[in-house]
Amino acid sequence: MAASDLCEVPTESRGCELKHKMSSLVHTETSLSDKMTDSWELDLIKLSQEAMGKAYCPYSKFPVGAALLTTDGKVFTGCNVENACSNLGLCAERVAVNKAVSEGYRNFKAIAVCSEVVDTYITPCGGCRQVLLEFGQTWIVLMSKPDLSYEKRTVVDLIPMPFVLKIRD
Numbered sequence: 001m002a003a004s005d006l007c008e009v010p011t012e013s014r015g016c017e018l019k020h021k022m023s024s025l026v027h028t029e030t031s032l033s034d035k036m037t038d039s040w041e042l043d044l045i046k047l048s049q050e051a052m053g054k055a056y057c058p059y060s061k062f063p064v065g066a067a068l069l070t071t072d073g074k075v076f077t078g079c080n081v082e083n084a085c086s087n088l089g090l091c092a093e094r095v096a097v098n099k100a101v102s103e104g105y106r107n108f109k110a111i112a113v114c115s116e117v118v119d120t121y122i123t124p125c126g127g128c129r130q131v132l133l134e135f136g137q138t139w140i141v142l143m144s145k146p147d148l149s150y151e152k153r154t155v156v157d158l159i160p161m162p163f164v165l166k167i168r169d
C-alpha cells in the first residue's frame, strides 16, 4: 500500500483537523498525515512505540503500545493499563479501540502493536482478537518488534472460525 493511500482526508480539511487537535485536550486522536515519513505502516508502528512509553505496567513490567488507524485517517493510540486487582487491567489494543469508539469512530483500517521484546513479534491476546473482530474481519493487524520489523495479518487470520452473534428477529 502506498503512503499516499493515507491521504484520505481532503487537503482542505487537514488544517482544520490539526487545529482541532492542538486546541483540544479532550480529543485524543492525532492525524497521521502530519507525521508521515516513508510508509504508513512504519509510521503507525512508531506511533504505537510512542504510546508504549505511557504504559502503566508495574505488575508485569511488560509495556505494550498500540496505534489504531481509522478509515478516515485518524489515529488513536493506547497502552496497557494494569491494576492491583489484576483482572481489571486493560491491554493496549483495547484502550485504543475504546478511545476510538467512544469518540465516534468504528471503521478501522489497521492497528499496530508493539512491545520491547526483540526476538518475537508481539501478538494480541485472545480477548483482544475478539474485540478487534467486533469491528470487522478483514482489517489489518501489524505485529512488530522494536526494530520496526513486523508481521502483517488480517483480524480474521488471527481468529479463525470466529464467534459472531446472530441476533434473531
Ligand SMILES: O=c1ccn([C@H]2C[C@H](O)[C@@H](CO)O2)c(=O)[nH]1
Pocket (backbone or CB within 6 Å): 057, 060, 062, 063, 064, 079, 080, 081, 082, 089, 090, 091, 092, 093, 113, 122, 123, 124, 125, 128
Ligand atoms: O498484545 C498484548 C499482550 C499483552 N498486553 C499486556 C497485558 C498486560 O498488561 C501485560 C502482560 O500480559 O501486557 C497487551 O497490552 N497487549
Ligand SMILES: [Zn+2]
Pocket (backbone or CB within 6 Å): 091, 092, 093, 094, 124, 125, 126, 127, 128, 129
Ligand atoms: Zn489483549
